[in-house]
Amino acid sequence: MFIPMVGIVACGGEEVPEGVVTRIAARIVIEKLRPTQTMVICLPLYISGKEDERAFVRRQPTIIVDGCDKGCAEKIIKMNGGRVAAVVKVSDIVKECGLKAKSRKALDEEGEKLARKIAEKIAGEVDRIIGEMKDQTVRDS
């Protein structure tokens, strides 16, 4: 059955400002940009083996939002057999656009702009993935 729903997994790393950016960008996508097509996956809940989160990530495509090159969220999802459809790295977008989050506690104006930019990138990936899912459904029918 075709379910046009994509999971968003943010690393949410506490140590660095980029971790804060991942969680805020993910919330912007699920609350504002693509509320009916996305679901946020709570990474700690996923790690702890919660079946709802695990089943969703096994069955539906997932976009990983990692803060830095370490790619921890991607590694965690992959080592548990999740379907990674796209990876968005804050550190890559920082290199492209020059915007930088300075505080890990709360985002300043520049950090908010960066989070918005990343949210838009995620939303673009959601559209691409759902488009591919629709095409696949048409081919299969």
Added chain:
Amino acid sequence: MDKKFVVLPCSGVGKTYGSIAREAAYRVIEKLKPGVTLTVCLPRLIVNDGDVRQLVKDNLCIVIDGCPSKCASFAVESAGCKPTVVFEVTKLLREHRNLKPDRASVIELDENGRKLAEIIAEKVSREVDKVLNSEEA
């Protein structure tokens, strides 16, 4: 004391409680107990990047769980580390029922959420003092 306190909050993005745990951790690390406390990314602990597990094992670990799922505690224990003390936002909310946060305030905490985070940070800070004082005695 040579050891430091690694404060590990829930890094969940699904509920407000994760944001409160996180806010409390930053308050401890940056305002109340700078120098003796630090944090590491919970996902880093799981993938053991840069031998971060050893860092947690070699120091004292304070966990701030968001909800009764206790995922941060689970993550710490599954990485082979043992928390020195565990706090849970939802449990502390029951002691401060007037501070129920708006469920929608995940990105930015509302006033109740911020107050609850302050209370939790003070509790964590007192726990740090307790351990430091017992080491000195």
